[in-house]
Amino acid sequence: MRQINLSVIMHHLRENAPISRAALAETTGLNKTTVSSLVRELIERQFVREVGFESSGSRRGAGRLAVLLTLDPGAGFIVSAEIGVDFLSVVCTNFAPEIIWRQKETITPDVGQHVILDRVLALLRQAVAIGRDTCNNMLGISVGVPGLVDQASGTLLFAPNLGWQDVPLGKILSDAFDVQVLVDNEASVGALGEHYFGAAQGFDDVLYISAGVGLGGGIVHSGRIYSGVAGFGGEFGHMTMDPQGDLCNCGNRGCWETQVSQRALFRYVRTAIERGYVSMLTGMTKGDLSQLTVSLVAEAADAGDPLALEALERIGYHLGIGIASLVNALNPELVVFGGILSLAGQYLLPAVERELKQRALRWNRSATQVVLARHGFDACVMGGVARVYQAILAEPDNIRRQAAWAVPAQVINSTDGMSRKEVRSQAE
Numbered sequence: 001m002r003q004i005n006l007s008v009i010m011h012h013l014r015e016n017a018p019i020s021r022a023a024l025a026e027t028t029g030l031n032k033t034t035v036s037s038l039v040r041e042l043i044e045r046q047f048v049r050e051v052g053f054e055s056s057g058s059r060r061g062a063g064r065l066a067v068l069l070t071l072d073p074g075a076g077f078i079v080s081a082e083i084g085v086d087f088l089s090v091v092c093t094n095f096a097p098e099i100i101w102r103q104k105e106t107i108t109p110d111v112g113q114h115v116i117l118d119r120v121l122a123l124l125r126q127a128v129a130i131g132r133d134t135c136n137n138m139l140g141i142s143v144g145v146p147g148l149v150d151q152a153s154g155t156l157l158f159a160p161n162l163g164w165q166d167v168p169l170g171k172i173l174s175d176a177f178d179v180q181v182l183v184d185n186e187a188s189v190g191a192l193g194e195h196y197f198g199a200a201q202g203f204d205d206v207l208y209i210s211a212g213v214g215l216g217g218g219i220v221h222s223g224r225i226y227s228g229v230a231g232f233g234g235e236f237g238h239m240t241m242d243p244q245g246d247l248c249n250c251g252n253r254g255c256w257e258t259q260v261s262q263r264a265l266f267r268y269v270r271t272a273i274e275r276g277y278v279s280m281l282t283g284m285t286k287g288d289l290s291q292l293t294v295s296l297v298a299e300a301a302d303a304g305d306p307l308a309l310e311a312l313e314r315i316g317y318h319l320g321i322g323i324a325s326l327v328n329a330l331n332p333e334l335v336v337f338g339g340i341l342s343l344a345g346q347y348l349l350p351a352v353e354r355e356l357k358q359r360a361l362r363w364n365r366s367a368t369q370v371v372l373a374r375h376g377f378d379a380c381v382m383g384g385v386a387r388v389y390q391a392i393l394a395e396p397d398n399i400r401r402q403a404a405w406a407v408p409a410q411v412i413n414s415t416d417g418m419s420r421k422e423v424r425s426q427a428e
Contacts, residue, residue, distance in 0.1 A: 002038075003397055005030060009038050010047065010393045013071050018051050020066035039069060047075045047095075047396060071095055076139035077131030079124060080384025082186055083145045085109060085161040085213035088120060091381045092127040094135050097197070097389070101130040102381075109162050117169075121176055128177065139392060141177060142384030143169065144186035146214055151231045154183035160249035161214045182387045186210065186380045187339075188225050188234050190373070191218025192390070193383025194336045198374035207332040209236065209323065210339035210379065214249075215257035219330065236326065237261075241318070259318035262340055266292045268311045279307035298344040309347065316348040320355025327360045327368050338373030345372040 008028050013019065016027065025035045042048040049072040053065035073096035081090040086108060092101040103123055107116055124141065131138060147159030154170015173181040191208035194200040200208070206220040215237030219226040227233045237257035238250050245254025258264060270289045273279055281300050285291040300308035323335055337345060337352075349370060356365055373379045 003395060005034060006038055006042070006396045007394055009035065009042065010071075010396060013048060013069060014389070014393065017070035018068035019070075020054055020068055022066055024069070042396070043072075045075075045396075046072050047392075048072055049074075073098060074135055076137035077135040078139050078385050078388045079127040079131060079141045080381045080388070081120060081124060081127075081141075081143045082189075082380040082384070083116070083120060083143065083162075084186070085146055088116070088123060089378070089381050090120075090123040090127050091378075091385070092131045092134075093385050095139065097382075097385050100134050101127055103127075113162075113164055113167065117167075117172065121173075124173070124177070138177075138179060140182065140388035141173065141179060142182040142184070142189070142387045143173065144184060144189040144380040144384055145169065146186050146212075146216065148232050148235070149184055151184060151227070154181060156183070160251075163249075182384070182391070184225075184387065185216060185218070185232075185234065186383075187216030188218040188227065189383035189387060190338055190379035191220050191234070191336070191383065192225055192386045193375060193379045193381075194338065194373050195220045195223070196386035196389060197382050198379065199336050199371050200334055203334045205330075205332045206334045206336060207323075207326055207330055208336045208338065208373075208379075209319075211257075211260055211319070211337070211341035212262055212339040215260050215339075217326075219332075236322065239322065239325075241322065256318070256322050260315055260322065260341075262294050264318075265294065265297060265311055265315050265341070268314060269297065269307060272307055272311070277307050280305045281308060294340050294343050298347070301344065301347050312344050312347040313351055315341070316351025317355065319348055320352035321359065323352055323370070324356050324359035327356065327364050331364050332368055335368060335370040336373050337370065338376060338379040340377055342372050342376050 009024060012024055012028055021035050021039055022032065025032045039048060048069055050067050051070050052068050054068060073094040075095040077100065078093050078097060079090065086106060088105045088107055090103050091099050093099050103126065128138065145156050145159060146161055147164065148157040149155065150157055156164055156167040156169045158165050170181055170183045187208060187210040190210050191206060194208055195206055200206040200220065204222055208218040210216050217234045217236035219234055238248065238252060238255045240252060240254050241256045241259055242254030246258040247253055248255035248258050269281060269292060273282060273289065280303060281292065281296065284296050284300060297308050297311065301312055327335065341348065352370055356370065375382045
């Protein structure tokens with residue numbers, strides 16, 4: 001019961017801080033003595049701190065002001081990473097959560113799995129070194145990946161766009177850092193990130209769509225990710241939209257991600273230019289269309305380039321058809337669109353809204369908003385922070401024991417040959 005009550009207090013502090021002890025007792029239904037005792041314990045363990053007093057309109061007793069409480073940013077640090085198809089992204093945050101350090105790198109899958117994993121480990125070591133210098137206690141590590149994950153073991157079962165299969169990622173990372181590492185699908189993690197810290201705060205039923213090299217999704221229901229019986233829920237990118245369509249990396253034809261992804265966008269642009277369509281994108285890439293990026297296409301659209309606008313309109317059309325079908329099936333309160341394609345969201349969402357209006361049932365459509373992810377391309381790494389948060393809020397005792405474990409010396413001191421001072425200098 002004490003663990004449950006601690007969790008209740010932590011959840012309410014995350015959602016409502018700054019808040020007084022009296023207000024916590026009122027909102028949680030716990031008696032004031034219990035709240036005071038639990039808060040005192042959480043302050044001693046540095047999860048919670050006092051931050052001032054309520055306004056003069058909230059006086060308790062004769063001239064006294066209620067002390068306000070919030071989660072303590074210095075409670076420890078969290079490291080979150082995303083292994084994308086063509087990039088790596090790592091952040092280190094305190095418990096606020098405020099980003100202390102971040103790094104993004106481009107990669108190509110053809111460099112090989114071992115090279116990519118070595119680079120992931122190096123970046124995580126840098127993040128841990130910075131976190132240890134700043135907040136001392138490591139609260140957890142989370143990694144999002146573009147594929148199917150056995151969450152019990154952290155094994156990446158299948159990542160079609162990376163070409164990886166049966167990679168014991170959880171064990172590799174746990175062995176390296178001597179803590180449990182949470183591994184999950186990037187879109188599911190992104191959904192949680194937007195629910196905790198982004199556009200989906202305050203919404204109970206959320207559909208999240210992430211479009212980049214591939215397309216994935218996540219469902220948040222009553223504050224938790226819906227994973228399905230085998231843990232693979234949300235693989236919307238592999239819904240068959242055209243049985244005779246393009247071959248997908250998963251082996252099927254006509255998957256939704258063959259119509260809605262940066263690959264689909266670039267393919268449309270390249271095909272049009274090869275057929276003689278004139279576009280400023282030719283000059284922007286100096287004739288090398290392999291250098292296309294979503295940002296360049298969005299920039300061309302901003303300048304009124306007809307091909308860029310037409311290409312984005314086409315992607316938005318297919319995106320809208322899929323979202324309308326999912327809205328009819330799931331009836332969410334909110335649809336959040338993230339991933340690299342969200343950089344062109346101002347051009348995609350109008351087409352999505354048109355398809356929703358035409359294809360979604362009137363009652364579903366009127367109950368659903370469609371918005372861009374607040375964290376955009378960073379939704380997954382912020383979701384990893386949320387995964388660790390969720391674990392801490394559910395079981396503060398267990399996480400605190402993990403936080404006290406020492407990080408092996410080789411992790412702290414062997415950051416690709418750099419000292420802590422050098423790591424911090426590079427971060428700054």
